[in-house]
Amino acid sequence: MITLFLSAALFAIGSIGVAIRRNPLIMFMCIELMLNSANLALATFSRYYSRIPETLPGGVELVANNDLGSAADGSIFVFLVMTIAAAEAVVGLAIIIAIFRTRKQVDADELSELKG
Incomplete structure (x- = not known):
C-alpha cells in the first residue's frame, strides 16, 4: 500500500509542476512524472489483485471463475x-524544437498565439 501513497505523491508533484512552471520542457517532464505515477499505481493494483486466492481456508469459494482478470492485465496497461508516453514525448519535443527555431524562446506564456 505504500506504493499507492508514493504514486499519489508523485502524481501531485507532477500536477503542481505543470501548473506552476512555464517552461514547456519542464512541463513535459512533469507530465511524464504523472504518467509514470499512473504506471506505478497500475502495477501495484496488478500485483495486489493477482494475490487474491480463489478459495478461503476451509474450502469456501471466494471468486467463482476468477472474474477479476489475469495478473497480466495491469502489466498490459x-x-x-x-x-x-513515448509517443507524446517525441511529438511534444519536436513541436518545442520547431517553436524554438522560429521564435528563439520557449516561454509558455509567450506562446499563446499561433503565428505562421
Whole structure:
C-alpha cells in the first residue's frame, strides 16, 4: 500500500509542476512524472489483485471463475501507458524544437498565439 501513497505523491508533484512552471520542457517532464505515477499505481493494483486466492481456508469459494482478470492485465496497461508516453514525448519535443527555431524562446506564456 505504500506504493499507492508514493504514486499519489508523485502524481501531485507532477500536477503542481505543470501548473506552476512555464517552461514547456519542464512541463513535459512533469507530465511524464504523472504518467509514470499512473504506471506505478497500475502495477501495484496488478500485483495486489493477482494475490487474491480463489478459495478461503476451509474450502469456501471466494471468486467463482476468477472474474477479476489475469495478473497480466495491469502489466498490459502499464506497457500501453509507456507507449503513449513515448509517443507524446517525441511529438511534444519536436513541436518545442520547431517553436524554438522560429521564435528563439520557449516561454509558455509567450506562446499563446499561433503565428505562421
